Amino acid sequence: MRRRSWKQHSVLPGFGLSLGYTLLYLGLIVLLPLSALILKSIDLGWNGFWEIIGSERVLRSYQLTLSTSFFAALINAVFGFIIAWFLVRVRFIGKRIIDALIDLPFALPTAVSGIALTTIYSRNGWIGAPLESLGIHVAFTPIGITIAMILVGLPFVVRTVQPAIEELEVELEEASLSLGAGRWKTFTKVMLPMLLPSLLTGFALAFARAIGEYGSVVFIAGNMPMKTEISSLLIITKLEQYDYAGATAIAIGMLIISFILLFSINLLQSWSSRRLKGI
Amino acid sequence: MKSLSKILFLVLLIFGQAFSAVKTPELLNVSYDPTREFYKEFNAEFVKYWKEINNETIKIRQSHGGAAKQARAVIDGLKADVVTLALAYDIDVISQRTGLLPADWRSRLANNSCPYTSTIVFLVRKGNPRKIYDWDDLLQPGLEVITPNPKTSGGARWNYLAAWGYALKRALGHLDHLENVNPDEMKMAEGKAFEFVSVLYKHVPVLDAGARGATNTFVQRGIGDVLLAWENEAFLSINELGPDKFEIVVPSLSILAEPPVTLVDKNAEKHDAKRVATAYLSYLYSPVGQRLAAKYYYRPAYPQFADEEDLARFPDLDLFTVDEVFGGWQIAQEKHFNDGGVFDTIYLK
Numbered sequence: 001m002r003r004r005s006w007k008q009h010s011v012l013p014g015f016g017l018s019l020g021y022t023l024l025y026l027g028l029i030v031l032l033p034l035s036a037l038i039l040k041s042i043d044l045g046w047n048g049f050w051e052i053i054g055s056e057r058v059l060r061s062y063q064l065t066l067s068t069s070f071f072a073a074l075i076n077a078v079f080g081f082i083i084a085w086f087l088v089r090v091r092f093i094g095k096r097i098i099d100a101l102i103d104l105p106f107a108l109p110t111a112v113s114g115i116a117l118t119t120i121y122s123r124n125g126w127i128g129a130p131l132e133s134l135g136i137h138v139a140f141t142p143i144g145i146t147i148a149m150i151l152v153g154l155p156f157v158v159r160t161v162q163p164a165i166e167e168l169e170v171e172l173e174e175a176s177l178s179l180g181a182g183r184w185k186t187f188t189k190v191m192l193p194m195l196l197p198s199l200l201t202g203f204a205l206a207f208a209r210a211i212g213e214y215g216s217v218v219f220i221a222g223n224m225p226m227k228t229e230i231s232s233l234l235i236i237t238k239l240e241q242y243d244y245a246g247a248t249a250i251a252i253g254m255l256i257i258s259f260i261l262l263f264s265i266n267l268l269q270s271w272s273s274r275r276l277k278g279i
Numbered sequence: 280m281k282s283l284s285k286i287l288f289l290v291l292l293i294f295g296q297a298f299s300a301v302k303t304p305e306l307l308n309v310s311y312d313p314t315r316e317f318y319k320e321f322n323a324e325f326v327k328y329w330k331e332i333n334n335e336t337i338k339i340r341q342s343h344g345g346a347a348k349q350a351r352a353v354i355d356g357l358k359a360d361v362v363t364l365a366l367a368y369d370i371d372v373i374s375q376r377t378g379l380l381p382a383d384w385r386s387r388l389a390n391n392s393c394p395y396t397s398t399i400v401f402l403v404r405k406g407n408p409r410k411i412y413d414w415d416d417l418l419q420p421g422l423e424v425i426t427p428n429p430k431t432s433g434g435a436r437w438n439y440l441a442a443w444g445y446a447l448k449r450a451l452g453h454l455d456h457l458e459n460v461n462p463d464e465m466k467m468a469e470g471k472a473f474e475f476v477s478v479l480y481k482h483v484p485v486l487d488a489g490a491r492g493a494t495n496t497f498v499q500r501g502i503g504d505v506l507l508a509w510e511n512e513a514f515l516s517i518n519e520l521g522p523d524k525f526e527i528v529v530p531s532l533s534i535l536a537e538p539p540v541t542l543v544d545k546n547a548e549k550h551d552a553k554r555v556a557t558a559y560l561s562y563l564y565s566p567v568g569q570r571l572a573a574k575y576y577y578r579p580a581y582p583q584f585a586d587e588e589d590l591a592r593f594p595d596l597d598l599f600t601v602d603e604v605f606g607g608w609q610i611a612q613e614k615h616f617n618d619g620g621v622f623d624t625i626y627l628k
Binding site for chain 2: 056057115118119122123124125139140218219222223224225226233236237238239240241242243246
């Protein structure tokens with residue numbers, strides 16, 4: 001009984017081997033570089049660390065990066081969901097092509113997407129010019145940063161929600177409809193709760209990706225101090241001054257914030273899937 | 280079985296490559312971005328030259344990127360035999376942090392170890408619609424200046440220092456022997472220079488991370504009225520994009536941009552490339568190297584070796600050096616570009 005407290009009984013053999021493998025792999029690929037990161041910043045000392053993290057410029061960059069990433073992930077969650085729904089439920093010619101297009105932001109070098117977006121949204125671009133005449137500036141503002149983040153984050157939402165929608169049982173929908181619930185009620189009370197866990201995962205992935213994004217954002221951000229400087233740019237700025245410790249300090253600050261946020265999203269996700277099992 | 284033999288074949292191929300690489304002597308030149316075309320042709324010439332006099336085939340590998348990024352790569356262990364970077368500061372840092380080359384590396388080759396130089400000029404739209412002829416014209420109301428972020432771009436630091444030097448000269452009347460200028464007068468002049476540069480950066484709508492990004496902003500996006508650029512890059516942009524769209528304006532005074540080259544002693548010694556590397560660097564100063572430098576729009580250290588028509592492209596202008604006006608790159612970097620430096624106060628005040 002005591003052993004079960006940390007290891008649930010399973011019919012699959014090889015628990016020790018697979019645990020060891022997982023820990024070793026995570027250790028080599030994830031934890032080792034991260035500890036090197038922390039080691040590099042150690043010579044700053046506690047005060048030096050806080051001085052960098054707490055400086056106005058860095059705080060502003062955190063605020064900008066987190067808020068644009070959050071909005072980008074939110075928009076992706078809504079529109080990515082619609083696209084995923086469309087791809088699963090609607091049959092039409094050329095669906096495979098659209099399906100493949102979704103993955104393009106995964107494969108595209110981020111600098112390429114950055115330059116492409118800037119071309120379109122700058123003031124003489126196809127979309128930028130009409131928006132400019134309406135008084136809306138996109139390139140070189142936080143809006144532009146958000147758009148770049150939306151682009152790189154979209155596939156995460158679509159690809160996590162798509163299989164969940166595919167697995168939805170049509171019988172449940174039909175049952176709900178035949179029992180008198182309207183279409184809206186069926187969607188919000190029956191289907192959405194089942195899709196929520198995967199939607200949250202997609203949101204978290206898109207959010208995390210946006211926080212770390214550098215390549216595509218620097219082109220469209222304009223990089224004006226205190227206004228459109230994302231945290232990754234400040235890290236590069238520190239590196240250009242050969243200030244490795246300062247760069248890692250900013251990175252660690254970012255890492256802690258992201259970890260807390262992702263952890264809470266994960267908690268939320270497991271809560272919602274547990275609730276689902278309870279039904 | 281079939282796949283096993285395939286893997287075996289691949290492994291052999293990789294090892295074979297590794298062994299054959301040991302046989303032909305190799306040279307790694309770590310350089311910055313806009314030298315790509317120049318070194319491509321220069322390397323081919325050098326390989327030919329080396330074969331002729333030593334009857335030995337060598338292979339030269341090139342690496343290009345942002346200057347500071349390249350310097351960091353060498354610090355982190357990239358085995359460069361020679362570095363050919365955009366400013367002396369980056370090589371100073373390599374020397375300080377790794378000890379791979381002596382601190383007095385700049386005195387080892389002629390002309391402060393710069394076989395070629397350049398300067399900062401203005402690229403304007405065809406016909407010069409905003410009538411920009413000198414630094415003062417950049418402060419016209421409503422005019423937009425495109426220059427990258429000096430915190431992330433080496434090229435942008437030259438732009439900034441050129442503007443600063445110009446303003447300093449306007450306040451003092453000269454730039455000779457600044458160490459003899461009375462401190463109060465110097466303080467007043469530096470105040471004016473700060474004001475000039477602050478106003479100048481108010482005219483900058485976007486701070487691209489690198490020089491190529493800034494060129495894109497100006498050329499492709501059509502943003503801004505003037506681009507501050509290295510002379511050789513300005514020529515390259517005009518070449519690529521057609522002389523019917525842009526023209527170069529040369530200000531009355533600018534900075535002498537000195538991209539230095541040097542041997543990374545310990546790396547070259549370790550894999551027996553010191554002799555080739557040294558010859559490679561001195562070949563840059565040879566008639567062939569000088570002619571090619573001028574061909575690719577760098578001002579050669581020995582203009583007598585360059586083609587007349589290539590030299591005719593470089594207009595005369597007054598040039599000052601970083602050493603004369605700023606006391607060297609280390610001091611300039613610390614005072615102006617490090618965190619909390621003069622450049623930051625422009626935006627934080």
